[in-house]
Amino acid sequence: MTLETLYNLIDQKKDEFIALLAKAVAIPSVSADANLRPKVYEMADFVVDEFTKLGAKMEKRDIGFHEMDGQKVPLPPIVLGQYGSDPSKKTVLIYNHFDVQPASKSDGWSTEPFKLEVDNKDRMIARGVTDDKGPLIGWMSAVQAYQECGLDFPVNLLMCFEGMEEYGSEGLDDLIRAEAQKYFAKADCVCISDTYWLGTKKPVLTYGLRGVSYFSMTVEGPAADLHSGVFGGTVHEPMTDLIAVMSSLVKPNGEILIPGIMDEVAELTSEEDRLYDTIDYEMSDLKNATGADISIYSDTKRTLQHRWRYPTLSLHGIEGAFSGSGAKTVIPAKVNGKFSIRTVPNMEPETVRKLVQDHVEKVFSALGSKNKLTFHALHAGAWWSSSPNHWHYDVGSRATERVFGVKPDFVREGGSIPVTVTFEHALNRNVLLLPMGRGDDGAHSINEKLDLDNFMKGIKLFCTYVHELALEQQ
Ligand SMILES: C[C@H](N)C(=O)N[C@@H](Cc1c[nH]cn1)C(=O)O
Numbered sequence: 001m002t003l004e005t006l007y008n009l010i011d012q013k014k015d016e017f018i019a020l021l022a023k024a025v026a027i028p029s030v031s032a033d034a035n036l037r038p039k040v041y042e043m044a045d046f047v048v049d050e051f052t053k054l055g056a057k058m059e060k061r062d063i064g065f066h067e068m069d070g071q072k073v074p075l076p077p078i079v080l081g082q083y084g085s086d087p088s089k090k091t092v093l094i095y096n097h098f099d100v101q102p103a104s105k106s107d108g109w110s111t112e113p114f115k116l117e118v119d120n121k122d123r124m125i126a127r128g129v130t131d132d133k134g135p136l137i138g139w140m141s142a143v144q145a146y147q148e149c150g151l152d153f154p155v156n157l158l159m160c161f162e163g164m165e166e167y168g169s170e171g172l173d174d175l176i177r178a179e180a181q182k183y184f185a186k187a188d189c190v191c192i193s194d195t196y197w198l199g200t201k202k203p204v205l206t207y208g209l210r211g212v213s214y215f216s217m218t219v220e221g222p223a224a225d226l227h228s229g230v231f232g233g234t235v236h237e238p239m240t241d242l243i244a245v246m247s248s249l250v251k252p253n254g255e256i257l258i259p260g261i262m263d264e265v266a267e268l269t270s271e272e273d274r275l276y277d278t279i280d281y282e283m284s285d286l287k288n289a290t291g292a293d294i295s296i297y298s299d300t301k302r303t304l305q306h307r308w309r310y311p312t313l314s315l316h317g318i319e320g321a322f323s324g325s326g327a328k329t330v331i332p333a334k335v336n337g338k339f340s341i342r343t344v345p346n347m348e349p350e351t352v353r354k355l356v357q358d359h360v361e362k363v364f365s366a367l368g369s370k371n372k373l374t375f376h377a378l379h380a381g382a383w384w385s386s387s388p389n390h391w392h393y394d395v396g397s398r399a400t401e402r403v404f405g406v407k408p409d410f411v412r413e414g415g416s417i418p419v420t421v422t423f424e425h426a427l428n429r430n431v432l433l434l435p436m437g438r439g440d441d442g443a444h445s446i447n448e449k450l451d452l453d454n455f456m457k458g459i460k461l462f463c464t465y466v467h468e469l470a471l472e473q474q
């Protein structure tokens, strides 16, 4: 009865909840763009204001500075919050991030990326709708739904929201460790909604993530860009050097070429290998999510193992290279190539950094170029591997089944949420990853979307999750 009342109210409030999400996505809180850093602050204020209106006690914590593009830049505040403090109730700590990946219409978006549009298939389109503003607004909406139904919120909420997740969560680990026995001391469990279903039809709960180590390297030589007709063939070209080094990192079939990297990977046990046989996933899911038939492997087992359980290296971009239209005959003077490695058990960030740096410097040195290469380790976040055999996952599973009418699959995720492992270790509490969006949402891509159905059911899922959590006898 309680849940039916909530579900009806949520359906009635649909337009209001969408409008709140539209307000959130209109703030271009891109953490990776130093020029947009004020927008990340604005977004922190938005989160504080909205939860304060709902009666939560919110605060912002400064966490110092970091270096960005060679400059010391202040880090956006961490937003902490508390909603309810009844000692007879369970307490769940929720985490979301309010920063987003960069986006610009010229990348190929069909709509303005920071203006929420609902298309004719009932999909909300905008940067951050699924990653991670939809789930964040989902929590606000869940609290509002309980209030407007006149129902007591069944658990106490502790909140930890950050604005640097898409830039490696700099500074948050220290705060979590410092507050583990203070602000977060009462947490019985941690719930993070920042992953996606594997496919498009079946809900999942996530119990593993890859880590990420992000690097760049600058190659510079000439004092300024040069005319390729005048100087080509007579000077070492930074871009040619950079491409040679970047090509030495990974093969087009995904094989990582850096010596020693694969030695760090824990062997896949036969028991683990068998887990992949029963996962509900089809090669067409990959084709649909990428919009093209470009799979490296022909079967789902190897595809999922390479997404979740093996490291991968991706080349992301080259700053300073000619990238406009037309045919400019330039030799760029300084270029900065960016790449990252998704890490898995038992890879350690420092070992990975050393192996990568040694390799890059060795390959560059073998080129015999007179240009200069500088290697940068930008950020690193750890992998996380847990087990779904825990009462908290039973709670998540029951809640999911009530809302979607089907038991969720238990899956891992190829992406990274660096603080997951920090929460688990510092608080010594179970962490549940409870996704809202679908596998084809296009997080980090153009035309990022969140299906309206997932948003609405996601709000119901959060309401049901706290309801089930309160009933759990642990
Ligand atoms: C899975 C999560 N929603 C996400 O997108 N995480 C990012 C984290 C990150 C680290 N460096 C840059 N971004 C990711 O997996 O890329």
Ligand SMILES: [Zn+2]
Residues within 6 Å of the ligand: 101, 131, 166, 443, 444
């Ligand atoms: Zn992301």
Ligand SMILES: [Zn+2]
Residues within 6 Å of the ligand: 097, 131, 132, 165, 194
């Ligand atoms: Zn995210």
